[in-house]
Amino acid sequence: MRFKPLATLALVAASAAAAPPSFDTLIARMTVEEKVGQLSLFAPVSAGTVGNPATRQPSAAEQRDDLRAGRITGFFNGQGLAIKREAQRIAVNESRLGIPLLFAADVIHGFRTVFPVPLAEAASWDPALAERTARAAAVEATADGFRWTFAPMVDIARDARWGRSVEGSGEDVFLGRQFAAARVRGFQGTDLAHADTMLATAKHFAAYGAAEGGLDYNTVDLSERQLREVYLPPFQAALGAGGAAVMTSFNDIAGVPSNANPWLLDTVLRGEWGFDGVVVSDYTADEELIAHGVAADARDATRLSFLAGTDISMQSGLYRDHLPALVASGEVPMVRLDDAVRRVLRIKQRLGLFDAPMRGLDGADRTDWPEHRALAREAAQRSIVMLKNDGALLPLPKAGQRIALIGPFAGAGDLLGPWTLFPGARPPVTLEDGVRAALTDPSRLTVVRGSGIDTPLRGGLSAAVAAARAADVVLLAVGEGEAMSGEARSRTDISLPAAQQALAEAVAATGKPVVVLLRNGRALALKGAVRDAPALLVTWFLGSETGHAVADVLFGDTSPSGRLPVSFPREPGQVPYYYAHPPTGRPVPASQPDSFYKARYLDSPNEALYPFGHGLGYGDVHYGPPVLSHTRLPWNGTLRVTARVTNRGTRDTTEVVQLYVRDRVASVTRPVRELKGFRQVHLPPGASESVTFTLTRHDLGFVGRDGRPTVEPGDFDVWTAPSAGEGAPASFLLELSTQHHVGQR
Template sequence: MSDMTISRRAALMGAGAVAAWATSPARALLAQAEASGTLPPRIEALIGRMTLEEKAGQLQLNAAAWAGGAAVALNPPGGSGNFDKQLADAVAGKLTGVFNGNGAAMARRMQGAVMKGSRMKIPLIFAADVIHGHRTIFPVPVAEAASFEPDLARRTARAAAVEGAAAGIDWTFFPMVDIARDQRWGRTMEGAGEDPMLGELFAAARVRGFQGEGLARDDAMMACVKHFAAYGAAESGLDYNSVDISERTLREVYLPPYKAGFDAGAMSGMASFNEINGVPSHGNPWLMKTVLRDEWKFPGIVVSDYTGDEEMIAAGFAKDGKDAARIAFLAGVDMSMQSDLYALHLPALVRGGAVPQELLDQSVRRVLLVKHLLGLFDDPFRRIDEKREKARSRTRESLALSREAGRKAIVLLKNDGDVLPLRKEQRIAIIGPFASGQHDLNGPWVVYGDNANAVDLATGVRAVAGSVTVTPGSGVEEALPGGIEAAVAAAQAADVVLLAIGENEGMSGEAQSRTAITVPAPQMALAEAVAKTGKPVVVVLKNGRGLALEGAVKDAPAILVTWFLGSETGHAIADVLFGAYGPSGRLPLSFPHESGQEPYYYAHKATGRPQPAGERQPYKAQWRTAPNAALYPFGHGLTYGKVGYAGLAVSPAALPQGGRLTVSATVTNSGTRACEEVVQLYIRDRVATLTRPVRELKAFRKVALAPGASQTVSFTLTVDQLRYLGADLKPTVEPGTFDVWIAPSAQAEGVHTTFELLA
């Protein structure tokens, strides 16, 4: 992608996608059923015939007993681990469906039994964690966000849907749209980083990709926007921890990506594990009803996270399972995942008057309507086809897309002395625990993909270069006997070293919070020893979050952030290393100087004592050992070109109410290689009734620049883009001075000026 301007409105509308969804038959049917309490007649009749137990069963989703791939380790089936018993429960109407099952064969057996033997003949729904690919694995979501190409995310989601739907999957538990401003949080890798605007764009794109041209198609999967809400704001980056946050920050920073996903057509949402200001999300009617239903007019279904309703007991919010079921259901959680609380307790709660039957019917109606829109009542087997499952799996096209997405995700942090791109004739030593081998390639949260089918770094490099040696040097978190000595010898015999270090798959993802977001000590010892050889070192980082780089890693002449790139990892990295593809990725999150800066994000406030540019001054906002800045900020990324910014112009000089203002600059590539530059527009409201961030991203544009070429890049600003939530939590903006930058990152000066907003 190149030469495309991205603003919040332009990308969210996506060629009219949001408007089309708002007026689509599916949305209209959902809204009508929500308002009138009725379904199409043949489906509405089911509700009148169902027992309370069967209604509760439609609201109970469990992990598949016949699980697929890594599903058992990721989501243990628990008491439902016996497939024959689960099959009997499904036929008895005790389950609405299962998730993370073992493909089309399992789905056919279950669906066939239900459609033949159940009383109500309501088809099951099959769900799965298709987070960044099904069997073809794409870069982890935060890596994909580094492309700054929302349409790339739409395309990879579309490919994942085509592949996953062929395996019988109707529903994916994705996109994860949580803003992550604390890199200690392991689930950073599942989202789009720290910026709300980028989060909105990628949320909407992924929903459109998964749901495709219509939910009833056999290549579409229903998207699920998660985790509602503010899971990424967990205190100290500790997974499942409390969130204490102002409503203003919640609405300005954390909620916009969820709304973007729902506005793009997602028909399901998932409650988050965390509490917000003392109220667990699973028991929060303000969140689930006031915001989601009343304000946003969401007509779809809300599912609990894995045993999330039951966990309100340990949190001290519910006294027992029955109480937890009552609280969650009355708060607006339609469907219980895995805990069995709804199946166990909802019938009795209705009979006892604690839960009104009309509310139970309302949730069942939503579930049945979703199944109807997915086409399951017309054809319960529409996505269940073993031949199609095989034919659509790991196709040439999907693997090519994985390679494209991988290389676009890579971020070049540093390239002193133009160490990169490499030359094919160089003697290359690949050193480090991620130098070779079928491990840690796909990344966390992969249920159906297999690292054995992914391309490692050594394979990718050897496909290009003639002289390549591979030496592990150390383990990920442990030293190897003689490892450093062997690595030093390999480095001394080479022209250049690729130092493949960082995090393994077990160090990022759910429940993988870290107190120090650094490269583990054994790998640092390896890096220091290799650096002392004096050979040029290219650090090839594997990571699922922003890292605090230190020592020889920080000081290496070249650093590539390669994340977890999936099926085509080695080929994608080699494409960038040797210049077949110029690096174009940008950081969707900040890399701090030190772990202790976390939470750190570019859009922070100035404080009353900001540290001025130049020599450090006492009694200013700064840490003793680090500035109040990032080592590598949001938006940073180099190319193989030499890009400069000049000639900033603003027209008119002042922005009238209801008017438009054009901001433009000339971007020039003075280098000898073509490149793609992500040109970014930031603003700051200098004086406001409430203090504002030092910068806020408002638009960006990815432009292709030939060697020696210049291009004038223009952006349009409106008053609406300058608004913030005032003291009354309503959008407002005051006349005054605004700073505006067109720059290559959130911390770079680029070109800068001011304009006035008129009264």
């Protein structure tokens, strides 16, 4: 394929050694319409609008005309190389300036090879694993021509009713920061100019996870302190790792929609943080300013969105339709338009598109990546969380027992989770296939659905009870279907559907030992026979290697090592629930849990059923008390905190040792515990290991009364524990230097 020689492209290529190229010459040659084209992103006509509301669609001929006129900066979520090749050929060869297109996609947890959903992967408590899976996803997606992903989602989610919890890393700020940075590094690699790297997008900016009532797209109203302490730090971590794109959130914050919030996008993001990358709206978020009630019409919405700092409009077409007239009228300064265009061109330059516009588009379509299946299996294994294992029911023997696999998730379907738009040709491994492959005699396995996901099956309960009675042990596969978790999948009741709960009760009534295999994309409130089963595994949506990974844990080929990234409440009515909550003025005394006129429910304890950080392995791990190097932490010094952990069991295990602190007295209320570190250690039977963490005063900071970061001297508690709900604290004093004053930053 040949391209016409273009002076502008040659100029840009020649300036690649500059840091960064100014693009002034190219911008000076552009018409206003061509500039606006660089800020307009669309789905290709052939792709439709997967996963989003329908919008007005041009014809294929109209879209080709827009390419020739330079009115499109790129496409998103269009499958196949042929479509992208042709679009790029038109953009580079037939448009006046030949500016290459950028192809984007929702590559959320894998591409052809599907890895565990992000919330599941966060349960590994291993950011390096997330970096590896993001790298593999980027390799696969770039082979299909995509160079930009709308991931990672770094929203903190503390309300399990919110369906998009599944796309993030859970409820904790510290853990969320580690995974945000790791995923950016994985997608972007060491150099965005490399052909197998993707521009990562930190989303959704900001506080999307704090939607009222856990209702997707809903309003958010919180203090600036909470915004800065909880919801913004993962974005800072993602950008600190090199992330060069940010996506706005659908929600408003205190009455101002994020897409039209100059304080958020200009003052904080660009001003305070120095961000020089691109800001893209979420799907039609600029147009939705009208429904929010802050824009009178599409023209007004365009003005508000662009002047707030949103560079690229996704799918609505508002910038294309209204931005030129706004510039002509002077309502939008030309310098603002040029700055936004320059940021987009700089991204395309960093991706090497000006030098090689067909890079990644000149290969053959590939739908299978066998070399990544082993990684998918490892990631799935390490995402599984064992909540309970009474009487050491697990691991199961591979021979001698009759096993009944019962439940709506025993077979095919509902394995991959939401946002799997590009799965490969090879189907995922089902639970049935994985268990059969692990058994010495596969004929010892009986499989019965028992119920649908949310409806009973005729004869289902009787068939399930018969299978359970004939078995030595039951594997009960229950939980959420793919359609119950993800965007626009908010739920008022985070319990199991009634049909599945009835199935669980009927199976448990047989008296046979039951191992519950939960499939879920959020924390669930477990009841009855599910809660009371002797063994309970959280298996999430694990992706391509689901069946093999679950079998590996069930039969002891690997010890479960996952830990909860979200708290599992006792009752649905406890949500939003998170471990790092502030204390109240009327706490419930541990010695008098039924005290009245205290901050307690009448019908349930306050505590989680399974706290953040909880998870068991096949060992028997015991913690010694935390040992401090000193009882005083100097203002400019360090403090070492050491935990000695011992495996008293008879099997290898992996333990996640967690470090928590609490500021006892501060100028504002502080959380009852905050995660400040964690470390994974492998412990053979009988082995002990000392795990040491280092604290400085910078680990103890917070946002003060004046809205600025601060550190205050005083007494602190510190825990080394297997979860946020366990352990006994030690204490230390952060000393005030004679050269500093209270509140020193």
